[in-house]
Each structure stands twice: as C-alpha cells, then as structure tokens.
Amino acid sequence: MKSFFISFVDTMNTMSTIFYGSKVSSFSSQHFEKQSRHLWSKDCGFHSPSRLSMGFMQKPPKMTTSFSRPFFGGGLQKRGVHVLSPDLSTQSFALEILAASDDEYNGVIIDPEILPSSSNAFASALRTSLSIWKLKGKKGVWLKILSELVNLVPIAIQEGFEYHHAEAGYVMLTYWIPDDEQRTLPSSPCHQIGIGAFVINDQRQVLVVKEKCPCRCSNVWKLPTGYLNKSEDIFSGAIREVKEETGVDTVFLEMIAFRHAHRLAFEQSDLMFVCMLKPLSTEITIDDKELQAAKWLDLDEFVEQPFYVEDEMTKRVIDICVVASENHYCNGFVAHQLTSKLDDGKLSYLYHGSQRHF
Missing domain, CATH: 3.90.79.10 (Nucleoside Triphosphate Pyrophosphohydrolase)
Incomplete structure (x- = not known):
C-alpha cells in the first residue's frame, strides 16, 4: 500500500510540474496555449468550464483514492483514482490562473481584489499564469498586493518579482517576462x-x-x-x-x-x-x-x-x-x-x- 501511494504521488507531482512548472515540453507550445484555460478531466479529455473565467479556484484540488478491502495473498486491489475540484459535483483537475487585464504596452495587470489568500494556491496560480503569459508573448507584469495579503509577497519575490513601490495599504511588484528584451517598465516614483x-x-x-x-x-x-x-x-x-x-x-x-x-x-x-x-x-x-x-x-x-x-x-x-x-x-x-x-x-x-x- 505504501509503495502504491508513493507511485501515485510521484505521478501527480509529474502532472503538477507539467502544468505549473517549466516542464511544458510534454506538450507542444501551440497545443498548451490553446488548452491552457481548460480543465484536465479524469478521462484525460479537456473541457472548458465557465467558472475559470473568474480567475482562479479558491482552494487547491483535493486528491482521493479508493480501494477494495485487502484480500489474503494479494495485497491491495485498486478500484479507481479521481481528482476532485472544490465543487464535489465536478470531478476534475483545474488549471488555475490569476484574474488579470492587459495594459497598453502588451503587459498584464493582475487584479489585486481577488488574489487567493492561500499561499499554496497563490504560488500555483502565479506559476501557471506566468507560463501562459510567456506563451502569449506578454512583457511586463504588475502585481499589487494589499496589506491584508502581505504573506503573498515573499512568494512573488521567490518567483522573480521585484519591488516597485509601496504606499499605505499595498505594495506594488513587477516582473519582466522576455529573456531577450531589455526591461522597459517605468522606474518607481523618484x-x-x-x-x-x-x-x-x-x-x-x-x-x-x-x-x-x-x-x-x-x-x-x-x-x-x-x-x-x-x-x-x-x-x-x-x-x-x-x-x-x-x-x-x-x-x-x-x-x-x-x-x-x-x-x-x-x-x-x-x-x-x-x-x-x-x-x-x-x-x-x-x-x-x-x-x-x-x-x-x-x-x-x-x-x-x-x-x-x-x-x-x-x-x-x-x-x-x-x-x-x-x-x-x-x-x-x-x-x-x-x-x-x-x-x-x-x-x-x-x-x-x-x-x-x-
């Protein structure tokens, strides 16, 4: 039973790395960009729920595994593996992204009012969003974090964001996506x-x-x-x-x-x-x-x-x-x-x- 759980977790970590990390080579860039706002369902098919347009899921997906009772001489018999979203009526794996709007300079302005409060959910959604925006050719990213969510600041800094300025009630961070272009974001107020x-x-x-x-x-x-x-x-x-x-x-x-x-x-x-x-x-x-x-x-x-x-x-x-x-x-x-x-x-x-x- 222990060895099965290790194998199962490794499998899910691999899937998580593909979607949330930098290992997008398992899919072609073109295919990943087309499907980036869809859900990966339990039958390995893509479908597109309207609730993703709200920006992100509030909680990370919950993984459950069900088994039949052990039988003599045979270890465990696997009956099925499901990935459940917070909405228990929909058994699916959600690709979370942050709600954002485009600016006039082919950049992105993340909506500060609906950031996930969970550190894990924010980190996951931020990595996914940066990968998608990079595929779309976006450049500068503006992230305003309100004081009540200050716990998210170290996570953004770890992902490569830099401090821009701060005022009472918030801190503004920036991220420059292109590796081959000079950073052209305006400097902080001086x-x-x-x-x-x-x-x-x-x-x-x-x-x-x-x-x-x-x-x-x-x-x-x-x-x-x-x-x-x-x-x-x-x-x-x-x-x-x-x-x-x-x-x-x-x-x-x-x-x-x-x-x-x-x-x-x-x-x-x-x-x-x-x-x-x-x-x-x-x-x-x-x-x-x-x-x-x-x-x-x-x-x-x-x-x-x-x-x-x-x-x-x-x-x-x-x-x-x-x-x-x-x-x-x-x-x-x-x-x-x-x-x-x-x-x-x-x-x-x-x-x-x-x-x-x-």
Whole structure:
C-alpha cells in the first residue's frame, strides 16, 4: 500500500510540474496555449468550464483514492483514482490562473481584489499564469498586493518579482517576462514635490515663519514651505500650507521659480515650486506643532538675514520674488485649466507665462 501511494504521488507531482512548472515540453507550445484555460478531466479529455473565467479556484484540488478491502495473498486491489475540484459535483483537475487585464504596452495587470489568500494556491496560480503569459508573448507584469495579503509577497519575490513601490495599504511588484528584451517598465516614483509661498502685503512686509525642526534653517525667518498632498495642484498646495501654518488666507498670483535637487530625503529627487500669493487676511494663528513663530517681517530685514546673504540659491529665489512683487518681473507661470486627451479628457492645469500670443 505504501509503495502504491508513493507511485501515485510521484505521478501527480509529474502532472503538477507539467502544468505549473517549466516542464511544458510534454506538450507542444501551440497545443498548451490553446488548452491552457481548460480543465484536465479524469478521462484525460479537456473541457472548458465557465467558472475559470473568474480567475482562479479558491482552494487547491483535493486528491482521493479508493480501494477494495485487502484480500489474503494479494495485497491491495485498486478500484479507481479521481481528482476532485472544490465543487464535489465536478470531478476534475483545474488549471488555475490569476484574474488579470492587459495594459497598453502588451503587459498584464493582475487584479489585486481577488488574489487567493492561500499561499499554496497563490504560488500555483502565479506559476501557471506566468507560463501562459510567456506563451502569449506578454512583457511586463504588475502585481499589487494589499496589506491584508502581505504573506503573498515573499512568494512573488521567490518567483522573480521585484519591488516597485509601496504606499499605505499595498505594495506594488513587477516582473519582466522576455529573456531577450531589455526591461522597459517605468522606474518607481523618484521625486518629492514641495512648494514655497512668497506672501507680501501692501506695507512691503513678508509673511515668514520659524520652524521647530532641527534643520539648517531652524532659527531663520523663512517662507512657509511644505510638500504637496496626493492629487493636489501646486497652487492649491501653496494656499493650503500658508493657511495651515499661519492661518492667513491667500490667493494664487503666479509661479515664480522652481528648484530641482537630487538625493535628498530618502535618496529621492526634490522639486520645489515657489509661488507668489496675495494675502486676503492679516491675522496670524500659528500651528504650534510645526512652528516656533510666524509674523509679518519688513522686506529689507528679511533679505538681510545672514542665511540668505550666504546661500546663493536661496538669495536668488528671494531676489526674484522681490522683483516680481514690484511688478518688474511679469513672466511668472500662471495656472490655466485645460482638458487633454492624454488625461482621458479630464481637467488639469498647465502653467505658462504671458498670454499675449494666445
């Protein structure tokens, strides 16, 4: 009995290797591609159940063997071998694949909402899917794994997936299928985007803040700054940061300049957009979690601080802001809301200078 079970398991492992592993040579590539979404039935015939279109089976198939009772002098008599799917009414061996859609670049985007929660089921379906997608000539594969299924990440990494990026709630992995083509998947997000707000009133006073953080400018009166939120427009971020830090209401006038630096926080590149805002109120209420203080400071006193005199980049930014405030610099970028087919017809903002030619 023991020897029969070993033989039976070896047979099933061989079948599993053919379908789930790399040994597809037992079938021609053309035949395997045609039959890849079918079930292998107990009578060795293929049939195509509609439930496979849902992506994968929730549980791996269960194998059972039935025997007659032992008889004297003859060991075991085998009555039959069946492979049962989770639906006990259908005795079949399912070829599991992950639910996915094609992208615009002959790649694949796996549906993150219906991944199998079982590690074994996921590993099996992932291997099968990669084999099928390779036969179909697919290239890049995008796999988003939600935080509640984080146990699947090591399995994907073991199969050759690489980390792309992560945010609260998920991690994104990628896989490049072709062995003979250069990987052309876009790299992970590499820039942080921040704003600086130059707010000056009619008395030539600039709205300035002192931050609590132990940074190089912690004891310097500086412009309100901050990072944009997700899906936030540049000018909206400038208005929001000023309001949150100082309580002053403003309106956007123009984008004056931007700075591009590399290998800053978390080794990321950094874009800082300097916006000129017009104050609509004067009363200051500081955010004491971030700031030591905030006030309206005379322009001359502001620009004469040693920090700005000694720092070439910051001095140039302030000089441009001063000139702009005196109406001598009128080529700043203004936000214009337009639609584009590149953005599926959605409204977005284009920043540009003078409108004399439009």
